[in-house]
Amino acid sequence: MFDTDTFLQGFPxxxxxxxxxxGVSLAGLFxxxxxxxxxxxxxxxxxxxxxxxxxxxVFFFRGVPMLVQLLLVYYLLPFIDINVPPIVAAISTAALCxxxxxxxxxxxxxxxIPPGQIEAARMLGLSSFDTLRRIQVPMAFRMTLPSLVNxxxxxxxxxxxxxxVGVAELTRTAQxxxxxxxxxxxxxxxxxxxxFVICGLLALFAHRVEHRMQRG
Amino acid sequence: xxQFDPTVITHNLPQIASGFGITLGTWxxxxxIGVAVGFLISIVQLVGPRWxxxxxxxxxxxxxxxxxxxxxxxxxxxxxxxxxxxGPLTAGTLGLGIYASAYFAEIFRTGFRSIPPxxxxxxxxxxxxxxxxxxxxxxxxxxxxxxxxxxxxxIVLSKETAVLSIVTVPELTFVLTAIGSAxxxxxxxxxxxxxxxxxxxxLASRAxxxxxxxxxxxxx
Numbered sequence: 001m002f003d004t005d006t007f008l009q010g011f012p013x014x015x016x017x018x019x020x021x022x023g024v025s026l027a028g029l030f031x032x033x034x035x036x037x038x039x040x041x042x043x044x045x046x047x048x049x050x051x052x053x054x055x056x057x058v059f060f061f062r063g064v065p066m067l068v069q070l071l072l073v074y075y076l077l078p079f080i081d082i083n084v085p086p087i088v089a090a091i092s093t094a095a096l097c098x099x100x101x102x103x104x105x106x107x108x109x110x111x112x113i114p115p116g117q118i119e120a121a122r123m124l125g126l127s128s129f130d131t132l133r134r135i136q137v138p139m140a141f142r143m144t145l146p147s148l149v150n151x152x153x154x155x156x157x158x159x160x161x162x163x164x165v166g167v168a169e170l171t172r173t174a175q176x177x178x179x180x181x182x183x184x185x186x187x188x189x190x191x192x193x194x195x196f197v198i199c200g201l202l203a204l205f206a207h208r209v210e211h212r213m214q215r216g
Numbered sequence: 217x218x219q220f221d222p223t224v225i226t227h228n229l230p231q232i233a234s235g236f237g238i239t240l241g242t243w244x245x246x247x248x249i250g251v252a253v254g255f256l257i258s259i260v261q262l263v264g265p266r267w268x269x270x271x272x273x274x275x276x277x278x279x280x281x282x283x284x285x286x287x288x289x290x291x292x293x294x295x296x297x298x299x300x301x302x303g304p305l306t307a308g309t310l311g312l313g314i315y316a317s318a319y320f321a322e323i324f325r326t327g328f329r330s331i332p333p334x335x336x337x338x339x340x341x342x343x344x345x346x347x348x349x350x351x352x353x354x355x356x357x358x359x360x361x362x363x364x365x366x367x368x369x370x371i372v373l374s375k376e377t378a379v380l381s382i383v384t385v386p387e388l389t390f391v392l393t394a395i396g397s398a399x400x401x402x403x404x405x406x407x408x409x410x411x412x413x414x415x416x417x418x419l420a421s422r423a424x425x426x427x428x429x430x431x432x433x434x435x436x
Contacts, residue, residue: 002297059414060410060414062417063413063414063417063418064375064410064413064414064417065375065376065377065378065379065389065413066375067378067379067381067382067389068378068389068406068409068410068413071389071393071406071409072406072410075396075402075406076402076403076406079402079403157282157283157284158283159283160283160284160285160286161283161285161379163285164382171283171285171286171289174286174289175289178289178293183297184289184290184293184294184297185290185293185294185295185297185298186297188286188289188290188293188294189290189294191286192278192282192286192287192290195281195282195283195286196277196278196281196282199280199281199282200277200281203281
């Protein structure tokens with residue numbers, strides 16, 4: 001039957017490993033955001049080859065399951081003599097995968113910036129890179145913030161997959177506890193509860209951001 | 217470095233085909249369970265008593281707030297503690313269906329909510345019963361409104377089937393990574409795996425766009 005002791009005793013370890021889950025997701029989101037800006041610019045560029053390249057990126061990373069992407073990074077990079085430790089493979093996969101989704105989110109944000117803003121920036125003598133960095137990205141960021149937080153929720157849940165390459169995050173730690181105590185139900189329930197709280201807090205944050213934006 | 221050797225794929229074609237079949241099967245079954253259960257939940261949320269609606273709300277939030285992998289672990293490894301012992305394939309398909317049901321229920325609910333309340337009031341004024349209103353007014357409109365969200369979720373689920381490989385369901389990812397580990401031909405197998413999913417997702421999204429365009433004519 002349900003063993004409350006195992007359930008409760010797992011929490012210190014699980015909470016500790018939850019920092020790895022949050023860390024990987026945050027790092028993935030942060031790096032992914034910059035990849036996404038590049039991909040998004042390519043997709044909105046005037047050059048045909050850049051549009052195709054950006055399109056191919058989104059097509060690939062949205063068309064292949066994240067688990068497969070993780071295996072690709074983890075097993076294929078050593079073949080070209082790049083040995084990546086599991087944590088690096090995990091963060092890169094998270095970043096590459098989430099970038100394809102953020103690029104699509106940002107595209108909507110970029111397209112909804114009034115063209116006058118960009119023209120004004122160019123008139124004031126900002127280079128196109130400065131316009132991107134100081135005008136377009138901050139505006140698109142603010143407009144798409146709720147969707148970006150939502151992406152963070154999705155990424156936090158998807159980060160459970162990196163347990164497969166042996167990163168000691170929440171799911172992996174739950175597996176270890178389940179293996180050592182022979183109590184999988186309690187261990188996984190405790191981990192699920194922590195995921196639920198993390199995602200709930202993030203959803204609450206997204207909700208508040210959305211409210212503040214509606215107020216203007 | 218090893219030479220690129222496509223025979224690893226061609227020699228194991230029957231196995232790969234069977235894995236692809238299981239991927240397709242679990243996907244279709246997961247979608248079917250998810251849509252059916254999700255639809256039921258959304259109807260109960262429309263007409264059910266308050267306490268039942270609260271329970272269903274908790275069901276949806278719990279499933280949407282936890283990773284699919286962990287839900288599978290709970291069902292497959294945690295199930296026996298509660299006397300539920302399932303094989304990998306059954307646990308995987310059922311898990312996918314339960315996971316999907318929460319998302320589908322949420323899609324159906326938003327669909328019901330975006331129907332103008334005037335339509336329901338008009339139906340009541342015309343003397344339709346609550347059930348008639350649901351069956352003849354609300355459900356048909358809801359199905360048209362949710363078409364894009366529905367096809368999107370179906371496509372997302374096709375990729376989620378890859379997670380079933382972790383609980384040893386012999387689907388595409390499981391078969392091809394097993395071949396990769398046995399032959400050390402990681403490049404060939406992982407490339408083939410990516411191509412299979414790209415084709416599957418591309419075909420599914422084409423079919424989804426076609427279905428959406430068919431449904432869109434009711435929107436005018």
